Amino acid sequence: MTVPTGRRERKKAATRKKIADAALRLFLDRGYDAVGIRDVAAEADVAVTTLFSHFASKEALVFEQDEGFEQRLTRAVADRAPHEPLIPALRREILALVRHCTAESAAPVWHMIEGSRSLREYEESMRLRHAESLAAALAAAPDLSQSTTVRRTIARFVIDAYALAREAADPDGAVDEIFRMIEAAWEVACHPA
Amino acid sequence: MTVPTGRRERKKAATRKKIADAALRLFLDRGYDAVGIRDVAAEADVAVTTLFSHFASKEALVFEQDEGFEQRLTRAVADRAPHEPLIPALRREILALVRHCTAESAAPVWHMIEGSRSLREYEESMRLRHAESLAAALAAAPDLSQSTTVRRTIARFVIDAYALAREAADPDGAVDEIFRMIEAAWEVACHPA
DNA sequence: ACCGTAACACTAACGGTTAGTGTTTCGGAA
DNA sequence: TTCCGAAACACTAACCGTTAGTGTTACGGT
Numbered sequence: 001m002t003v004p005t006g007r008r009e010r011k012k013a014a015t016r017k018k019i020a021d022a023a024l025r026l027f028l029d030r031g032y033d034a035v036g037i038r039d040v041a042a043e044a045d046v047a048v049t050t051l052f053s054h055f056a057s058k059e060a061l062v063f064e065q066d067e068g069f070e071q072r073l074t075r076a077v078a079d080r081a082p083h084e085p086l087i088p089a090l091r092r093e094i095l096a097l098v099r100h101c102t103a104e105s106a107a108p109v110w111h112m113i114e115g116s117r118s119l120r121e122y123e124e125s126m127r128l129r130h131a132e133s134l135a136a137a138l139a140a141a142p143d144l145s146q147s148t149t150v151r152r153t154i155a156r157f158v159i160d161a162y163a164l165a166r167e168a169a170d171p172d173g174a175v176d177e178i179f180r181m182i183e184a185a186w187e188v189a190c191h192p193a
Numbered sequence: 194m195t196v197p198t199g200r201r202e203r204k205k206a207a208t209r210k211k212i213a214d215a216a217l218r219l220f221l222d223r224g225y226d227a228v229g230i231r232d233v234a235a236e237a238d239v240a241v242t243t244l245f246s247h248f249a250s251k252e253a254l255v256f257e258q259d260e261g262f263e264q265r266l267t268r269a270v271a272d273r274a275p276h277e278p279l280i281p282a283l284r285r286e287i288l289a290l291v292r293h294c295t296a297e298s299a300a301p302v303w304h305m306i307e308g309s310r311s312l313r314e315y316e317e318s319m320r321l322r323h324a325e326s327l328a329a330a331l332a333a334a335p336d337l338s339q340s341t342t343v344r345r346t347i348a349r350f351v352i353d354a355y356a357l358a359r360e361a362a363d364p365d366g367a368v369d370e371i372f373r374m375i376e377a378a379w380e381v382a383c384h385p386a
Numbered sequence: 387a388c389c390g391t392a393a394c395a396c397t398a399a400c401g402g403t404t405a406g407t408g409t410t411t412c413g414g415a416a
Numbered sequence: 417t418t419c420c421g422a423a424a425c426a427c428t429a430a431c432c433g434t435t436a437g438t439g440t441t442a443c444g445g446t
Contacts, residue, residue, distance in 0.1 A: 006443075006444065007442090007443070007444090008392075008393080008442080008443055008444070011393080011442090011443090012392085012393070015393080015394085036431085036432065036433085037432075037433060037434080038432085046394080046395090047394065047395045047396065048395095048396095048433095048434085049394080049395070049434095049435080049436095050393075050394050052433090052434065052435080053393075053394075057433080057434085058433065058434090120318075121314060121317075121318045124314075124317050124318055124321060125314050128317060147370065148361075149357060149358075149361055149366075149367045149370050149371065150370065150374075152357055153353065153354075153357055153370075153371050153374060156353045156356075156357065157353070157378075160349045160350070160353065161346075163349075164342060164345055164346055164349065168341075168342050174342045177340065177342050177343065177346075178342065178346050180381055180382070180385075181343075181346060181350075181378035181379075181381055181382050182378065183381075184377040184378050184380065184381035185350075185374035185375065185377050185378045186374075187377065188373055188374055188376075188377035189370075189373070189374050192373075200411095200412070200413090201411075201412055201413070201423075201424080204411090204412090204424080205423085205424070208424080208425085229401060229402085230401070230402060230403080231401085231402095239425075239426085240425065240426045240427065241402095241403085241426095241427090242403095242404080242405095242425075242426070242427080243424075243425050243426070245402090245403070245404080246424075246425080250402080250403085251401090251402065251403090387446100388445100388446085389444105389445090389446085390443105390444095390445090390446105391442100391443090391444090391445105392441105392442090392443085392444100393440100393441085393442080393443095394439105394440080394441075394442095395438100395439080395440075395441095396438085396439085396440100397436105397437090397438090397439105398435100398436090398437090399434100399435085399436080399437100400433105400434085400435080400436095401432105401433095401434090401435105402431105402432090402433090403430100403431080403432085404429100404430085404431075404432105405428105405429090405430080405431095406427105406428090406429090406430100407426100407427085407428090408425105408426085408427085409424100409425080409426075409427100410423105410424080410425075410426095411422100411423085411425095412422090412423085412424095413420105413421095413422090413423100414419105414420090414421095414422105415420085415421105416417100416418080416419080416420095
């Protein structure tokens with residue numbers, strides 16, 4: 001029951017990283033769809049079952065370090081300065097995330113994702129999960145008292161902004177444009193007719 | 194090259210319907226995940242390859258008559274009365290679609306969809322396609338001259354309204370609530386600061 | 387020193403999907 | 417009417433992601 005801080009954990013993390021590294025190497029080299037799970041397992045020198053004990057699916061190998069996404073959004077809501085308005089805080093965070101994804105170094109991975117139908121679909125459903133998490137965070141914020149529908153709507157709109165801005169020709173400008181619309185939607189939801 | 198209007202087409206349509214009916218019967222009876230493609234093919238008395246020549250995937254068997262969804266939305270944009278404002282027209286159409294899906298008769302199918310992860314994910318990616326179609330329809334409308342980003346954003350918001358209202362406790366009220374927000378977003382996009 | 391457990395391996399399969407290869411059946415042109 | 421080409425359909429056999437079942441190590445705590 002004590003917190004295990006030993007070699008076992010390090011070994012596990014090392015195995016996980018070895019698998020993820022092998023996968024990314026093969027995927028970028030030969031293309032995602034052209035590489036099989038058995039190839040990845042062989043390259044990482046690991047059994048197929050071991051691979052699946054570290055990653056829930058083939059797609060999850062690509063979105064490995066994505067855990068931070070949900071946390072960044074929920075914290076942008078929960079940890080914002082007292083009385084700081086909600087939408088600008090979210091706008092700032094989304095802008096940072098969009099810039100992170102459209103950075104030069106992320107281009108090959110992003111290109112790979114766009115090239116595979118299953119990866120795109122996986123990311124879509126990830127985004128829905130993120131939207132639900134954000135809606136939950138909005139419900140937990142003490143200074144916001146909207147209806148469930150309004151919370152879920154705003155959460156979806158914010159996630160949409162992320163997805164749309166990333167694909168836009170001018171991502172920064174798109175964030176501005178979309179968040180102006182979200183701001184208006186939020187205002188009208190706060191002050192019902 | 195002439196329009197084929199013969200027995201062949203009727204036979205094809207009959208086979209397609211036979212497969213879809215067999216599938217729905219088995220799915221509702223035993224549960225979607227408990228029924229295999231080979232079961233459906235056997236029940237419809239067709240080969241597995243024949244089944245896949247009519248339906249692209251197992252999930253597509255469930256969303257058979259969904260082709261109308263895209264058309265209804267794009268037509269709501271293109272065929273609306275001259276000078277009729279956009280958002281109310283879309284609101285009306287979404288409301289009708291939501292009511293259609295939450296009708297009593299659709300309950301078993303809807304319940305089945307909610308019960309299967311793969312069906313839910315399939316529907317999500319269907320909705321993205323619908324949003325893209327709607328964005329294209331907005332681009333084709335002569336009386337609307339917004340940026341690409343604005344069009345895609347509004348399209349997503351409208352599809353979100355459909356998804357969210359369907360899951361809400363009070364679907365009709367949710368459509369009202371969300372479209373008030375969409376209207377505000379649209380207004381601010383039409384009249385930039 | 388020892389026990390429980392978590393990580394890992396191996397085989398074998400399951401279920402959706404597709405390639406490859408015919409075979410039938412129909413619509414339209416000769 | 418006859419025949420050709422195409423489309424629908426069938427069948428086998430496999431591919432690929434994923435999982436169940438069954439061990440076998442290797443480590444942490446007692």
